[in-house]
Amino acid sequence: MSNHDDSKLTTLKSGTTIVGLKTNDFVILASDKKSTMGYMASDLETQKVFPITSNTALALAGTVGDAAQMIRVLKMQTSLYENERNKKMNVKALMTLTSNILNANRYYPYMIGFIMGGYVTGPELYSIDAVGGSNETKKYTTSGSGGEFAMGVLDSKYKEKMSKDEAINLVCDAIKSAKKRDVMSGGDKIDVYFIDKKGIEFISKE
DSSP states (O other): OOOOOGGGGGGOOSOOOEEEEEOSSOEEEEEOOOEEETTEEEESSOOOEEESSSSEEEEEEEOHHHHHHHHHHHHHHHHHHHHHHSSOOOHHHHHHHHHHHHHHTTTSOOOEEEEEEEESSSEEEEEEOTTSOEEEOSSEEEESTTHHHHHHHHHHHOOSSOOHHHHHHHHHHHHHHHHHHOTTOOOSOEEEEEEETTEEEEEEEO
16 A cells, blocks of 8 residues: 555646446556646646545545545544544445535535545445435446546456456556547556555556
8 A cells, every 4th residue: 555645636637537447356446647737737647546544545536626625524534433433434434425525515516526446345436426426336437538538448348357467457458548549648657556355555557
């Protein structure tokens, strides 16, 4: 698991490709590294996937201020929950909390969308939109400006049973496809967060 400074949230912008994938044994969240400001690539080393607990992470697409605020709130709330109850918050509960926060602000919405993945009693994967709509994902999902390009690769190559390496290669291929065709996605590397019963493992791929 990699430790990342929350200050890196300040570079996040809306152009992005994020991918979530689930098998019976694990969940993967992955993203490109490029952030944009208008028509300029403002950063090629942007973090877009953030661990919230030791076993749950969020991949996000959206504006910097809203993303930073949501990450801080969710980390604070999960920390309070786990300290008070001496147990981990499950993935569905964190998804519901996130959805409720977004829905409560639907008239002045946070301009963000999430892919949430984690493992407590088993792998779980959810997509959450800017006004709190959520959907449990059985196989894979994408979001961001390059999501449609990534989805095409996942549609054609996903298998019910994949090894860790096969699944990582697939999400990387999906993001590479988006980086090739979507002008808002890019960067030199791909961030991959592999989550199973052991916790979160961060992997940086070229």
